[in-house]
Amino acid sequence: MISNDAIELASYEIMKQAAIDIPADYLDGIKSVAEKESEQLSGFVIKTMVKNYEAATEDRRPMCADTGLPRYYVKVGDKAQFEGGFTGIERAMRSATARATHDVPLRPNRVHPLWRTEYNNNVGINSPEVEWSFEPDVNWIDITTVHKGGLFGTDYRMLFPGDGIDGIKRFLLDTLISFGKRGLCCQPAIVGIGLGGSKDTCMQLGKQAACLRIVGDRNPDPKIAELELELMDIGNSIGMGAMGFVGSSMVVDLHIEVGHTHTGGMPISVHTFCLSSRRATARINADGSVEYRIDPKWFTPYHRRETVSWESK
Amino acid sequence: MLEQISLDLPATHAAIASLKLGSVVYLNGMVYTAREGVYERILNGRSQLPEGLIASSNVNFHCSPAAALQEDGEYRIGGVTATASFRFSKYLAKWLDLTNTKIIIGKGGMPVADYKSILAPRGAVYLTTVGYGTGALLGRGVQGVEAVHWLDELGIAQAMWIFRVKDFGPFLVDSDLQGNSLFAQQGELVNKNIESLYNGLKAPALHRYGETRDRKDELM
Numbered sequence: 180m181i182s183n184d185a186i187e188l189a190s191y192e193i194m195k196q197a198a199i200d201i202p203a204d205y206l207d208g209i210k211s212v213a214e215k216e217s218e219q220l221s222g223f224v225i226k227t228m229v230k231n232y233e234a235a236t237e238d239r240r241p242m243c244a245d246t247g248l249p250r251y252y253v254k255v256g257d258k259a260q261f262e263g264g265f266t267g268i269e270r271a272m273r274s275a276t277a278r279a280t281h282d283v284p285l286r287p288n289r290v291h292p293l294w295r296t297e298y299n300n301n302v303g304i305n306s307p308e309v310e311w312s313f314e315p316d317v318n319w320i321d322i323t324t325v326h327k328g329g330l331f332g333t334d335y336r337m338l339f340p341g342d343g344i345d346g347i348k349r350f351l352l353d354t355l356i357s358f359g360k361r362g363l364c365c366q367p368a369i370v371g372i373g374l375g376g377s378k379d380t381c382m383q384l385g386k387q388a389a390c391l392r393i394v395g396d397r398n399p400d401p402k403i404a405e406l407e408l409e410l411m412d413i414g415n416s417i418g419m420g421a422m423g424f425v426g427s428s429m430v431v432d433l434h435i436e437v438g439h440t441h442t443g444g445m446p447i448s449v450h451t452f453c454l455s456s457r458r459a460t461a462r463i464n465a466d467g468s469v470e471y472r473i474d475p476k477w478f479t480p481y482h483r484r485e486t487v488s489w490e491s492k
Numbered sequence: 493m494l495e496q497i498s499l500d501l502p503a504t505h506a507a508i509a510s511l512k513l514g515s516v517v518y519l520n521g522m523v524y525t526a527r528e529g530v531y532e533r534i535l536n537g538r539s540q541l542p543e544g545l546i547a548s549s550n551v552n553f554h555c556s557p558a559a560a561l562q563e564d565g566e567y568r569i570g571g572v573t574a575t576a577s578f579r580f581s582k583y584l585a586k587w588l589d590l591t592n593t594k595i596i597i598g599k600g601g602m603p604v605a606d607y608k609s610i611l612a613p614r615g616a617v618y619l620t621t622v623g624y625g626t627g628a629l630l631g632r633g634v635q636g637v638e639a640v641h642w643l644d645e646l647g648i649a650q651a652m653w654i655f656r657v658k659d660f661g662p663f664l665v666d667s668d669l670q671g672n673s674l675f676a677q678q679g680e681l682v683n684k685n686i687e688s689l690y691n692g693l694k695a696p697a698l699h700r701y702g703e704t705r706d707r708k709d710e711l712m
Contacts, residue, residue, distance in 0.1 A: 198571075219494065220494070220514060220664075220678070223494055223516070223622075224622050224623060227622045227623065227626060227629070227662055228622075228623050228625070228626065230626075230629060231623065231625070231626040231627070231628050231629045232628075234628035234629050234631075234632060235571075235627070235628035238628060238631070238632065240570045240571055240627070240628050240631050241558050241570045241571035241627050241628065241631075242571065242625065242627055242628050243571055243573050243623075243624075243625035243626075243627040244555070244556065244557055244558040244570070244571035244572050244573035244625075244627040244630075244631070245556070245573050245575070245625070245627075246558055246571070280560075281560050282560070283558070283570060284558050284559060284560035284568060284570045285558055285570075286556055286557070286558040286559075286571075286648070286649060287647065287648050287649060288556075288649065290647075290649075297647050297649075299647060299648055330576065331576075336696075336700070337698070338696060338697075339696075339697045339698065341697055342694075342696045342697055345693040345694045346694075346696050348693055349690065349693050349695075349696065350696075352689055352690065356686060360679055360682075361600040361601055361675050361679070362600065362623075362624060363576060363599075363600055365623065365624050365625060413689075416689075417682070417685070417686070417689060418681075418682050418684075418685040418686075419682050421623070422620070422622070422623070422624070422675075423675065423678065423679060423682065424678045425678055425681045425682055453624075453625065454623055454624070454625050455623075455625040455627070
C-alpha cells in the first residue's frame with residue numbers, strides 16, 4: 180500500500196530536481212548543437228547556458244527564475260494500491276507544490292487570470308494541473324513534473340488534409356520564426372508537434388511531445404520518425420540561433436505525437452520546451468521505495484493505445 | 493571573443509556612452525527591479541518612489557526573482573531571470589524621467605523605435621540577459637537584498653526588489669546612445685533568408701487574420 184505521505188514527498192523532491200538539475204539528455208543535446216554552431220553570438224549564449232546549468236547544480240538553486248507553471252503528469256498502474264485514493268494524490272501534489280515553491284524557492288507565478296491575486300505558492304484554481312494516464316499489469320505510480328514557461332513558443336492551427344506535409348512545414352516555420360525572433364521561445368528548444376485529435380487533444384499531444392519525451396527518442400512509426408528528423412533539420416536551417424541571433428541552433432530535438440482526427444481536418448500544434456527544459460520523474464513502488472529518473476516514459480504503447488484492440492463487427 | 497566589461501553602479505554617462513553593441517557586461521553596485529505592477533503604482537500616483545532610490549541605483553531590471561522569506565527574516569534569492577521587456581514600452585519615457593534610470597536590463601530588448609525615441613535621448617541603454625534563463629549565474633551575482641517594496645501589495649513577482657550585486661551578469665549590450673540595436677541588426681541578417689525557406693511550399697487552404705491585415709477579406 181503506497182502512503183499518501185510517500186506521494187507527497189516524491190512530488191516535492193521532483194519539483195526540486197526539475198528546477199535545479201538540467202536533464203542529462205538535454206545537456207548532451209545542447210552540447211551537440213553547440214558543436215555545430217559557427218556563429219560567435221549564438222555560440223556565446225549556449226556556452227553561457229552550459230555554465231549556468233553547472234552553477235545551478237553546484238549551488239542547488241533554480242537554473243531559471245521563471246520556474247514556469249509547475250504541473251504534474253501521473254501514470255498509475257492498474258495494480259497500484261494507494262491509501263488516499265485519487266483525490267488524495269491530487270491533494271498531496273497541491274501540498275508538495277506549495278512547499279517546494281517556498282523551499283526551492285520556485286517563483287510563485289500562478290495568479291488569477293483577471294484579478295491577478297496569488298497566494299505565493301503556485302497553487303490555485305485548476306492549478307497545478309494534474310494529468311492522468313494508466314498502465315496495465317503493474318503496481319507502481321509514476322509522477323513527472325514539468326516546469327515550462329508559458330508565454331511564448333506555442334501555437335495552434337486547423338490545417339486540412341489537402342495542406343499535407345507542406346502545411347506542416349509552413350506552420351512550423353511560422354511558429355519558430357515568430358517566436359524565435361529575439362529568442363522569445365528560449366531556443367534551442369525541444370519542439371513538440373501535436374497532429375490530429377480534436378483541438379484540445381492536439382494541444383495536449385504537442386505539449387506532451389515536447390515535455391515528456393527525451394532528446395534522441397523517436398516516434399515508433401518509422402515514417403513519423405523520419406518526419407521528425409526532417410522537420411528538425413528545417414528548424415535548424417532557418418539561419419536563426421540562440422536569442423534569435425544569426426546561427427543554426429534552433430531545435431535540439433523534435434517530437435511528433437499523433438491522434439486519429441476528424442476526416443475533414445488536420446489540426447496541428449507546435450510547442451517549444453525552452454533552454455531550461457525542466458522535468459523530473461519519480462517511480463513509487465508498491466513497497467514505498469522511490470526511484471528518480473529523467474525519462475518520463477509517458478508514451479508507453481498502452482498510452483498511445485497502439486496495442487489496444489477494438490472489435491466492432 | 494566578445495569584449496567583456498565590468499561596470500560600477502550607478503553607471504556614469506561616460507561609461508554608458510562607451511558601451512558597444514554585443515559587448516558582454518558584468519555589474520557591481522545596486523540594481524532595482526520594476527515591472528508593470530510597480531510602474532502602474534508609481535506612475536498613477538498611488539505611491540512615491542522609495543527614498544534614496546534615485547541616488548543609489550540607475551539600473552532597472554525587468555525581473556521577478558525566485559525568492560522566499562526565511563525564518564530569520566532575510567530573503568533567500570534562488571534564481572534570477574528577466575521577463576520580456578517589450579510589454580513595458582508604454583511606461584518607459586515617464587519612468588526614465590522620474591527615476592533618472594540609465595540602464596534597462598531585461599529579456600529580448602525593445603523595438604528599435606523605442607531606443608531612438610525614448611532611451612537614447614535620455615542617455616539610457618538596454619542590456620539583455622543571456623539565454624534566456626541564466627537564473628543561477630545571475631542569482632550568484634546577487635549579494636543581498638537591500639530592500640523590498642510593496643511585497644504585500646504586489647507579491648514576490650511584481651514587488652520592487654533592490655539588490656546589491658557583484659560580478660552580476662553576463663549581459664549583452666543591445667542598444668547604444670545612438671539608438672542602434674543588436675537584436676534589430678541580427679534580425680535583419682536572419683530576415684534575408686526567410687523568404688527562401690517557404691519556396692515550393694504551397695499556401696494553406698484556409699488563411700488567418702494576420703496573413704491578411706484587412707478584416708473585411710475572406711480567408712479562403
